[in-house]
Amino acid sequence: MNGKSKEILDELKSVLSGKTIDALFPPLVFVIINGLLGLEVASVISILTAVGFGVRRIFRKQDLKYALGGLLGVLVAVGFAYLSGNASNFFLPKIISGTFMVLLSLGTLLIGKPLAAWLSHLTRGWPMDWFMRKDVKPAYREVTILWTILLAFRLIIQILLFRGRNLSQMFWVNTLMGTPATIIILILSYIYGIWRLQRLEGPGVDEYMQGKEKPWRGQRKGF
Structure with a gap:
């Protein structure tokens, strides 16, 4: 490997x-x-x-x-x-939570603080000021746009299946578009995010926290 x-x-x-x-x-x-x-x-x-x-x-x-x-x-x-x-309503909470996630993701884009940046800030503890830099923020905004599109696509499929009341199909679609899809999206987000940060030529988060001046190596690990 x-x-x-x-x-x-x-x-x-x-x-x-x-x-x-x-x-x-x-x-x-x-x-x-x-x-x-x-x-x-x-x-x-x-x-x-x-x-x-x-x-x-x-x-x-x-x-x-x-x-x-x-x-x-x-x-x-x-x-x-x-x-x-109605057994089909077992999957109704997923539709509700899916709707919330689409609105949340879209809302963070509209206010200029992308969801990808917020989640990385909360899980990694990196300073939010770094995420909001003009030479960093576009990478997180673009990844959040990708997330919003994919979340909306999943929600539409869930709603269509829910209206059809096909319980087994709803389970398999929720499963396949759950963890497996999440893994694929995370991999793509990570690869694209690191590549985009390098192209933006901003400082890596460690360089930012240490107050280093140009030239920067940029963010090479962790997104």
Whole structure:
């Protein structure tokens, strides 16, 4: 594995941590059990599955945030489905959250503080002033535009499938356009972002924090 591939892999691990099964498995259980035994049984078993992941992490002394996030997501989704008596509404929270993300991403572009910059600032702790420099900000704005387009595309597909009430298709589309799509988008965002920062010829974040003057090496790792 060359240096760039290892760098990208390390970036993905820091974001995804390989622990998304806690959020993916309970919806799969819901879809399968709903087709076999009905909505009520599917609701109970999917919740128990999510609780099971939490218990498993407790025994292994692992971080509970993924299991708790998965459990909360299942409880909300099951609530929508059970109270309405419609299994398709299990995926309604994803449509709602997807709509929120599209509006949020678009809103950050309109106010001139791109979502990609905010997320990097929050996860890495880099100073926001660096992200807002004229020789840095365009890279994050362009990546955010890409995110907005892809998020809107996913939302449109989710809405169309939701209207068609095809539960199995909704599950597979949500799954494939969830983690796998996120991985691809993160890889493309990272590769493009680093390339764009180099072309903008601004300082790397370390150079900025150290107050270095030109000539700068620029940002070579981390976006």
